[in-house]
Amino acid sequence: MNLFKITYSWFSFTLIGLAFCWCGQGWAQEKSASVFIRFGDLHMNYREQNDMTNSTAVLGPGSVIQIPTSVAKFNEDGSINLNETIEYWLAFARHQQQNLGYSHFQAREWSCSAIESERQADGHCQGVKDGELFFPVRVVRSSSDNHDIRSESYGYLALDYLRTHVEPHRYETIHTTLENALSLPAVSNDNTQILGGDSSYGSETTSTKSAPAPISQPQNVINCNNTVYRTPRQGSQKNSCLRTMSVNQRANLVMKDVSHINQLRSGFNLDPRFSACIAYRESHMHPNAKGGTPDWGMYQVIDSTGRAALKRNNPVTPGFSQHRYNWVQYRDNMLRSTLAQADLHHSVLFEKARENNLIGPVNSLTTSVSVYQTLATRYNGGGPRARHYGSRIASCYRSMLSVAKRDGTIINSAALERALNKALN
Amino acid sequence: MQNIFLKFASLAGIALVLSVNADASSKWASCYNSSQNRIYFQTQKDLSAHKGRCQGRTYYQGEKGLELIEDDLDGQGFPLGTEGASLNITLANGRNLLVTHWTNLTQNNTLIVLEPNFKNNQVRVLCRFANYSNKVKAKVDPKDGRLKVLLRYPYPEVSENFVTRWVECR
Numbered sequence: 368m369n370l371f372k373i374t375y376s377w378f379s380f381t382l383i384g385l386a387f388c389w390c391g392q393g394w395a396q397e398k399s400a401s402v403f404i405r406f407g408d409l410h411m412n413y414r415e416q417n418d419m420t421n422s423t424a425v426l427g428p429g430s431v432i433q434i435p436t437s438v439a440k441f442n443e444d445g446s447i448n449l450n451e452t453i454e455y456w457l458a459f460a461r462h463q464q465q466n467l468g469y470s471h472f473q474a475r476e477w478s479c480s481a482i483e484s485e486r487q488a489d490g491h492c493q494g495v496k497d498g499e500l501f502f503p504v505r506v507v508r509s510s511s512d513n514h515d516i517r518s519e520s521y522g523y524l525a526l527d528y529l530r531t532h533v534e535p536h537r538y539e540t541i542h543t544t545l546e547n548a549l550s551l552p553a554v555s556n557d558n559t560q561i562l563g564g565d566s567s568y569g570s571e572t573t574s575t576k577s578a579p580a581p582i583s584q585p586q587n588v589i590n591c592n593n594t595v596y597r598t599p600r601q602g603s604q605k606n607s608c609l610r611t612m613s614v615n616q617r618a619n620l621v622m623k624d625v626s627h628i629n630q631l632r633s634g635f636n637l638d639p640r641f642s643a644c645i646a647y648r649e650s651h652m653h654p655n656a657k658g659g660t661p662d663w664g665m666y667q668v669i670d671s672t673g674r675a676a677l678k679r680n681n682p683v684t685p686g687f688s689q690h691r692y693n694w695v696q697y698r699d700n701m702l703r704s705t706l707a708q709a710d711l712h713h714s715v716l717f718e719k720a721r722e723n724n725l726i727g728p729v730n731s732l733t734t735s736v737s738v739y740q741t742l743a744t745r746y747n748g749g750g751p752r753a754r755h756y757g758s759r760i761a762s763c764y765r766s767m768l769s770v771a772k773r774d775g776t777i778i779n780s781a782a783l784e785r786a787l788n789k790a791l792n
Numbered sequence: 793m794q795n796i797f798l799k800f801a802s803l804a805g806i807a808l809v810l811s812v813n814a815d816a817s818s819k820w821a822s823c824y825n826s827s828q829n830r831i832y833f834q835t836q837k838d839l840s841a842h843k844g845r846c847q848g849r850t851y852y853q854g855e856k857g858l859e860l861i862e863d864d865l866d867g868q869g870f871p872l873g874t875e876g877a878s879l880n881i882t883l884a885n886g887r888n889l890l891v892t893h894w895t896n897l898t899q900n901n902t903l904i905v906l907e908p909n910f911k912n913n914q915v916r917v918l919c920r921f922a923n924y925s926n927k928v929k930a931k932v933d934p935k936d937g938r939l940k941v942l943l944r945y946p947y948p949e950v951s952e953n954f955v956t957r958w959v960e961c962r
Contacts, residue, residue, distance in 0.1 A: 667899070719898075745898070748922060
């Protein structure tokens with residue numbers, strides 16, 4: 368039975384491969400029906416084919432892209448099943464790569480794009496299992512506002528991101544002829560919600576297969592360009608980007624961000640109440656704080672730690688994975704995005720938990736103060752200072768358990784600041 | 793071109809040559825093999841025997857949980873003394889040392905000074921300090937000829953206050 372399956376799949380892939388070769392590398396011709404995706408309220412990064420540099424354009428609302436017809440999978444009602452299409456697409460490209468040595472349809476991870484020899488058959492860089500993949504697509508209509516993308520151009524788009532992170536109502540999959548696709552009405556630009564914190568908008572996040580619910584709210588972008596030196600005990604209140612927000616509001620923001628990252632980075636479910644304690648002790652929850660080491664942002668991460676964390680975990684904040692291999696760029700952008708700061712903080716603690724065999728206890732959702740005390744101590748290095756740090760954070764965390772729920776919802780506003788203050792001194 | 797090489801080397805998990813000691817009597821180079829977490833010390837003989845690869849008999853095995861602070865994966869590297877890259881230093885008596893800086897993803901780095909001994913293929917750890925700074929600075933004190941490293945550390949020990957001091961490495 369298995370042999371039959373293998374043989375069947377080999378033949379089907381090979382025949383499809385031949386079909387692609389016969390019809391212009393798989394792109395449907397003018398008169399035959401093909402599969403298109405029309406952007407609604409959506410911006411996505413787009414990379415020109417063969418341009419392996421960082422040049423990125425943005426496809427905006429109303430853009431129409433075409434995907435190879437023969438990888439398309441349909442539901443019983445005739446609509447396109449994007450999940451199955453992507454899975455089949457990857458399997459098909461892998462098969463071609465392994466058997467023919469090349470594939471016009473191979474998705475590719477961008478971080479290793481400069482070194483083709485480093486790429487594995489599944490399109491990922493060597494040693495990376497779940498980086499975001501860009502799929503080859505054809506732009507049949509571009510409505511980009513700021514960038515000049517030729518219609519009829521070929522390039523790469525992070526389709527996996529589309530299926531895992533974007534609500535289905537923000538785009539439309541259509542099975543029709545090219546002629547009809549081109550005559551589809553444009554989409555209004557009103558009320559466009561921008562994903563991503565930097566000027567290029569975002570789409571490049573790690574999209575794991577188990578990625579949960581789509582993210583509906585925009586990330587927290589502060590638009591704060593200055594960094595503020597923090598003096599011990601004073602925090603950075605005077606010049607903080609969030610100076611107009613109360614402690615409760617800032618704590619709410621921190622906990623929501625960490626909950627958000629928990630959704631995006633599966634495998635580590637950090638308690639947002641713990642993160643609130645760390646952020647309060649480190650910076651009084653001021654995102655543009657800069658400490659003396661220097662340490663950066665709300666969680667006061669130092670350069671070497673930030674760099675090492677990025678090496679180990681791909682950022683999951685929309686728009687930030689392009690900075691993965693350039694810490695300075697990541698850092699400078701991060702200071703304007705509390706979500707990206709939570710992302711880095713989460714990544715660092717993920718690594719510390721991994722080193723100390725604490726992932727299981729943290730993920731078990733038990734609210735063990737001792738687990739989080741150990742994590743806080745390890746987070747701060749070693750020695751008496753780290754132990755003191757751990758005990759303060761644990762004390763804060765213990766109090767936070769009765770002040771907020773695990774999803775970050777505050778249930779006792781009056782007691783919040785008192786709980787957070789236990790993290791100090 | 794250099795950047796391309798560095799990027800390739802980093803991504804391939806192979807070594808980057810950190811330094812070449814210029815002392816004629818005990819000339820050696822050091823390199824970091826990130827996949828093994830080892831710093832290799834190579835004489836000219838080792839270099840030709842291993843054909844430029846980061847291997848050899850004289851190495852320092854990095855501690856578990858620590859990784860060397862080296863260049864960015866974009867291959868741009870850091871200017872010496874600004875971001876924690878390793879530093880060669882020669883004492884007045886001709887001993888050659890390597891000042892290394894390590895991260896364990898916490899709020900401090902670890903500064904470790906190493907001295908290779910090619911006779912017994914061992915590497916001696918001269919000193920090891922927590923450093924709450926990204927900078928690596930070392931000097932030979934002209935008064936006593938001893939090695940001093942610049943450290944930033946909390947003082948009092950359990951506090952948010954820091955001091956920066958030259959501390960003797962011995």
